[in-house]
Amino acid sequence: MTWLSIIIAGIITYFMRMTMVALVDRDLLGEKVKAVLAYVPSAVFPAIIFPGIFINDYGTFIEMNDPKIFGAIVAIVVGYFTRNVIATIISGLFSYWIIIFLL
């Protein structure tokens, strides 16, 4: 049963990936839609970022002094000025670890 569920979940996921690329004719989308689609990264990724910072493993809001908020702020500042992905990730992780392990 679990195996069957995984296979069905895999097929559904694949269709999500494939449908717009292979099955839908792009000309069906008007110019306005195309202009809006330019915002997809900005419209999707915060839905991963915000809960990843502000909501803990138990599905509740974190305290405002949570080390994740500090780590995220450091990552945003470092990322903004260095334009470097590795620096962004590492600076965020390390500042988070410094607070939980050293303070």
Added chain:
Amino acid sequence: MFTKKQLLKKGLLSVAPHMFSVIPFGIVCGAIGIELGFSPVLVYAMSIIIFGGASQIVFLQLLSGGASALIAVTSVGVINSRHLLYGAVLSEYLEKLSFIKKLLISYLVVDQGFAESNKFFQKNKNEPYLHYHLLGSGGTLWICWQLATLSGIILGSFVPEELGLKFAVPLTFIAIVVQDLKKLDHVIVMITCGLSSLLFFDAPFKSYIIISPIIALFVAALVLRLKK
């Protein structure tokens, strides 16, 4: 003009920095599966069959928590529905490919690969072999995801939970969107999405992950209208 090989390499290099997040997250993902009591083969097979980090964890957590298979499968579908948006964006650059190639390359479309290849596509619209960039980025992420989840399965409970490695996930996406903070319209769209995701976090089937982008895209449409 770039050759196919150059594009492949550029795609690979564009996602390489994200390994600092993808690999820890993959390890955590594999370790959680084992910790929840699932068989190693099953946990690993998900990395090939579903190939979607967060959705794999949610699926196993739901099943081990006693949820029905229907709920688990629906949640995976909802979480991964954001790929419809990625596909809609990428289709412009992939439309010249044959149907078979479209079917094959679709399997490799994941968050970071989409984000990095899309950035490249926007700047290099007229390159003839653009899809090789996506092949490079998606292929790299695929291989690393397989190796990382396998490592997590083997390491299992040796992965220290207090490290909070899952925190690498929001960080990798911060790295992707942070330069767009320079543009007010993007900031408005990002904040709309982020706040919506917190507001709708408890909506069924983790649907906040698609509800908030839809709300944010409506706001983007409004912003575009106001800009004119």
